[in-house]
Amino acid sequence: DLFGSVEPILPSLQEDGIAVWVLGSGPYPAGVLALQELLDAASEELEPEDVWQPEDMNDTCLYIFTSGTTGLPKAARVSHLKSIMCLSFYELVGASSQDVVYLALPLYHMAGSLLGIVGCIGIGATCVLKEKFSASQFWDDCRAEGVTVFQYIGELCRYLVNQPQRPGERDHGLRLAVGSGLRPDVWRSFLQRFGAIRIVETYGMTEGNVTLFNYTG
Numbered sequence: 584d585l586f587g588s589v590e591p592i593l594p595s596l597q598e599d600g601i602a603v604w605v606l607g608s609g610p611y612p613a614g615v616l617a618l619q620e621l622l623d624a625a626s627e628e629l630e631p632e633d634v635w636q637p638e639d640m641n642d643t644c645l646y647i648f649t650s651g652t653t654g655l656p657k658a659a660r661v662s663h664l665k666s667i668m669c670l671s672f673y674e675l676v677g678a679s680s681q682d683v684v685y686l687a688l689p690l691y692h693m694a695g696s697l698l699g700i701v702g703c704i705g706i707g708a709t710c711v712l713k714e715k716f717s718a719s720q721f722w723d724d725c726r727a728e729g730v731t732v733f734q735y736i737g738e739l740c741r742y743l744v745n746q747p748q749r750p751g752e753r754d755h756g757l758r759l760a761v762g763s764g765l766r767p768d769v770w771r772s773f774l775q776r777f778g779a780i781r782i783v784e785t786y787g788m789t790e791g792n793v794t795l796f797n798y799t800g
Contacts, residue, residue, distance in 0.1 A: 603615050640667070670701055748776075
C-alpha cells in the first residue's frame with residue numbers, strides 16, 4: 584500500500600545502498616525485492632538455531648517509526664531484548680489466551696506492532712485487526728468478533744463517547760481497555776456510558792527504558 588510513496592525516490596535509495604522490500608505480488612521495478620514469492624516458497628521448517636539466534640540480545644532487531652519525543656520523527660532502533668519484552672505486555676495488564684484483542688492502531692508504531700501484535704503472540708490471544716478505526720462501527724465489530732480487549736490511544740475513546748447514543752451500547756463482551764493518553768473526563772464518560780470495563784492506562788516511549796502502568800484505575 585505504501586510503495587507508491589517510496590517509488591519516486593527509489594533511485595536515490597538504491598544509490599545509498601538501501602534495500603527496498605515489498606509485500607505483494609507486484610510487478611515492481613528492477614532492484615525491488617518482492618517478498619510474497621519468497622514467502623510462498625519458504626520451508627515451514629525452522630533453520631538451525633545458530634542461523635537465526637542473535638549473537639547479542641542488545642543488537643538491533645528492527646527500526647520502528649517514532650513521532651519524535653526526543654527530536655524529529657525518525658526510525659528508532661529497537662533491540663532483540665526489547666522486542667522479546669513486548670511479548671509480556673498483555674499478560675501484565677491481565678489478558679489471557681482466551682481473549683480477543685481489537686487493534687486499530689498503525690502498525691508502524693511500537694504500540695500497534697510490538698505491544699499489540701507481538702503482545703498477542705506472547706499470550707496466544709486472537710487479534711482482530713481493523714485497517715482504519717471507525718467509532719460508528721466499533722461496537723458492532725466488538726459484537727461480531729467477540730472482542731474482549733481494546734487497545735486504544737486516548738483519542739479513540741474520545742471519538743466513542745462523542746458518538747450519538749445508540750441502543751445496545753452496553754450489549755458487548757468488552758472487559759478490558761488498555762492504552763495511553765486517556766483524559767480523566769473521557770475516562771469517566773466512557774465508563775458511565777459503556778459499562779464496567781477495566782481500564783489500564785500505560786505510558787512508555789519507543790526510545791525509553793521505563794514503562795508506567797496505572798493498575799489501580
